[in-house]
Amino acid sequence: MDLRHTPEEDAFRAEARAWLAAHVPAEPLPSLETEEGFAAHRAWEARLHADRWSVVSWPREYGGRGVDIFMWLLFEEEYFAAGAPGRVSQNGISLLAPTLFDHATEEQRARVLPAMASGEVIWAQAWSEPESGSDLASLTSRAVRTEGGWLLSGHKTWSSRAAFADRAFGIFRTGPEAAKSHHGLTYLMFDLRADGVTVRPIGRLDGKPAFAEVFLDDVFVPDEDVIGEPGQGWRIAMSTTGNERGLTLRSPGRFTAAADRLVQRWRTSADPSDTALRDRVADAVVGARAYQLFTYANASRCAAGTVLGAESSLNKVFWSDYDIALHETALDLLGADGELAGSEWAEGYVFALAGPIYAGTNEIQRDIIAERLLGLPKGRR
Amino acid sequence: MRFLLTDEQAAFGRSLDAMLTAADTPSAVRAWAAGNAVPGNALWARLAEAGVFALAVPEAYAGVGPLPVELAVACVELGRHAVPGPVVETVAAAVLLARLAEHGEEGPAKRLLPALAAGAANATLTLQGCGPYALDADSATYLLTVRGDELRLSRGYGALQTSADPARRLYRPEPGGEVLASGPAVTAAAAYAADHAAFATAAQALGTGLALLDRTVAYVKQRTQFGTAIGGFQAVKHRLADTLIGLEFARPLLFGAALSMTSADIAAAKLTAGEAAYAAARTALQLHGAVGYTQELDLSLWLRKARPLRDAWGTPSQCRAKVLAAP
Structure with missing residues (x-):
């Protein structure tokens, strides 16, 4: 058993501490659950990214530093000790990105991850539905095959960050209607500003629009935005929730x-x-x-x-x-x-x-x- | 960083667990409570053979220590099996004597430590400010007391004070006895020994809680009511889940304390393990129902121990004060 850090870890910690001391805003940003605060936090993500601090554990090719989990933990200790802003990109970084690393194609990673790392695209999650909360596998939002992709329809809710985010990820039923179960679900990504999407922000307990419901009416999603095999969405999503929890x-x-x-x-x-x-x-x-x-x-x-x-x-x-x-x-x-x-x-x-x-x-x-x-x-x- | 037991450390714990499982420990505990130390002493002899009592003793005095991680591993297993006797006190006595030797008072260490390391002798003790009772003074080879800045080898003890856990036999040392050492070194060494006692007690408490959880999980799987195992009911499941959470978050504090051995880290471990084990006892009693409320069920051996361990060598309140006293 050993809790000591290596000289490389100490050096990394010192570098992070120095950068944060020089760059963390003196005044707290406005709440990230407001339009103004969301924009300010997005700009902060870009600032982090410019010096490769937004996703330190990712490979360099996607904007990270390729550090291991211990250095990531050290970075996080320094980040919060410095009183740095909350991470508006967190849904993407901690939920979608691990899924992409495990299940996506090279092409998908190259297309999605760099824009996530910079804050240019901010992701919301779209799991729950009005009748499918804890019993998530009973969900009924559907993706139906069409030329070159899928058409989404249904109603997602409690989507964190969806009020101001750019894109969302979630699971949709692609299998037979009768089988309302873990089977026949597909994991995909979609544009929150696409035709057929209606986002209705929901005020959380303090009134800030921290989440939203998302109505989908024949929203086109190209095949390139399906993660993993169609029908494997539950298994893929569970690997994500393991990260989340x-x-x-x-x-x-x-x-x-x-x-x-x-x-x-x-x-x-x-x-x-x-x-x-x-x-x-x-x-x-x-x-x-x-x-x-x-x-x-x-x-x-x-x-x-x-x-x-x-x-x-x-x-x-x-x-x-x-x-x-x-x-x-x-x-x-x-x-x-x-x-x-x-x-x-x-x-x-x-x-x-x-x-x-x-x-x-x-x-x-x-x-x-x-x-x-x-x-x-x-x-x- | 690698905050995991090594394969050797994990194997050491498993071997103690296997040995104690095979040794019919519950009957030794019951005999101990009744004043018959013979089966308990036989257990101690086997633990000594396994090297348990050498872990807190430095090599200069025939020990292999100090090895706090291995000591924690061992004390968790001793707690898991409710091993009777002054385990914690023997550890604390060894640490006290070794620390005194470091401060230049080598005589008592030379005289007492080799026998403690080999398991040929054991010890109990009272330290000023840590309660008046010497655990199992009737079966301990040495009864040490620290009052003020004097360390004495006590000559005797008063009548048995029955504990809520009858396997913990409590006695007040008689005043007086041979002075082994005196001066500020005694005070400093006693404080260090008290931290080690709290540390070993935390480990015992964790083992006690794990045993209570294991037995209760086994029970709710086989006990049926309403035509189904009660372990399928959510109210039962959630209580056991919370018990596991409490114990599993105490474990890293214990081993974190083993690496630093600071007062604050030990206090955090003692507080958390003690509370988690006591909560495990409450859960075990409730989920066993009326049969759990009986002396004859072996569960009682652990149920009655959890509360005293929570409070011995540092009550929760004292531990919290120490956590915040850290600079």
């Missing part, structure tokens, strides 16, 4: 940085006799460290060639519950100002509240943990 969606740097900020605030402004609050601050520190070390262990397994499966559900439940607890403690530290919609922790709190719901609800994750890791029998949900 597991290693790449929530890097530990996000939480170690937040816990550090929390402790600083507690040391400077809290009543030392309030040991109930002290205990919760301590729990935030311990939870961030636990998540960081758990991730290092998983990264070590990945580096040793293990493919993570249902273990990613442990991550997802942990970080989503942890994130809420951390923000609740932070709001309590603010006292009366904790109620203010513009407080330092308000946006993070609203964002955290969604954590146990998206990327597979925590109820579904607990089912997966119980059935696949503990071997308990499948039951009715």
Whole structure:
């Protein structure tokens, strides 16, 4: 067991830290869930990309630096410690890109990845439907064969970033109507501004249009935008959700940085006799460290060639519950100002509240943990 | 970075697990609780053969340590099998004596450590500020006490104080006894030993929680009600899933602490493993139902241990204070 970094890792960390110190905006950008903020965050993606910091773990040919997962974790620690802006490209980078690396053609990668890395094309996800949430495999949006491609029709919803994004990816039914199951689904990408697409933004709990519903009426998608074999969409999508729940969606740097900020605030402004609050601050520190070390262990397994499966559900439940607890403690530290919609922790709190719901609800994750890791029998949900 | 056990470390854990599984540990625990240390001592002899008690002792005193990662691996397995006896205290005593030797007080280390490393002797101890009771003083070879800046070899102990876990036999050391060392080195070494006691207890707690989870998962797979295994019910599944999450996030804190051995990292591990094991006990009791609430089911051996381990050598509140005391 070894938690030490190599000299190359230390040098990489120092380079990232120096770049971030020189470039992170002094004032926070407007919320990325607003039109103005979305544009500002897109410009920030371009700035990151110009110096090859937007997708450090990708191969150089697509705009990355080809670093391994440990250096990616270090970069993320530095990124969040520097207070750098949220990543408006995250859906593309952490969900679609891993799918493309595993399942797409050379041509698709060359066409899609560089524009994703630069922020020129920002991606939304289109999984859920009004009647297909946790039971995603019951989805009914269809793709029907046509000359040179497919025609999409149906209704997707809860599509994060879709209000302002350029393109979307999701799964559609291409098999027989009768077989409403994991079979006969196809993974494809489409243009949110194509003919037949209607995007209706949805205000999340604080009113910001963080997601949208997407109506599709015979939207043409060329064959070149199908990922993998038609009919294999479920398997391909599940490899994506494994990433979403597991290693790449929530890097530990996000939480170690937040816990550090929390402790600083507690040391400077809290009543030392309030040991109930002290205990919760301590729990935030311990939870961030636990998540960081758990991730290092998983990264070590990945580096040793293990493919993570249902273990990613442990991550997802942990970080989503942890994130809420951390923000609740932070709001309590603010006292009366904790109620203010513009407080330092308000946006993070609203964002955290969604954590146990998206990327597979925590109820579904607990089912997966119980059935696949503990071997308990499948039951009715 | 490679934050994984080596193949050798993992194999060491598996071999202890296999040995203790074959050794009918539950009957040794019950005998220990009843005051018969013979089967427990036989277990200790086998653990000594496997090298467990040499892990915290430096090579200069016939040990192989300090090897905190291997020590954690071993203590997890001892916790998994509810091995009775002053395991944690023997580790802490060895660390105390070795640390004193580093500060120039070599006499006590030369005198006591080789026997502790070989398993020919064991030890229990009390440290100032860490509670008044010496665990299993009736079966320990050496009873050490630190008060103020004095380390003494105690001559005797009072009456048995029955613990909520009867396999933990608690005694108050009698005052006095031979002074082995005194001065600021004792105080410093005692603080270091207390951290190691918390560390070994965290590992034992993790093993205890894992055993409770394993037994409960096995039970809910075979227990049927309403014509189906209760393990298929979502309320049951989710409680067990949360138990696994708690334990699996305690594990990296334990091994992270093994690599740094700082007070704050040990406190984080102790807090998390202790709480996770106690939560596992609550889940195990609830999901076993009435049969879990009985002394005769072996589950009780772990159920009753989880709470004392959560609090021994650092309560959750003390651990949280230490986490935030870090610079």
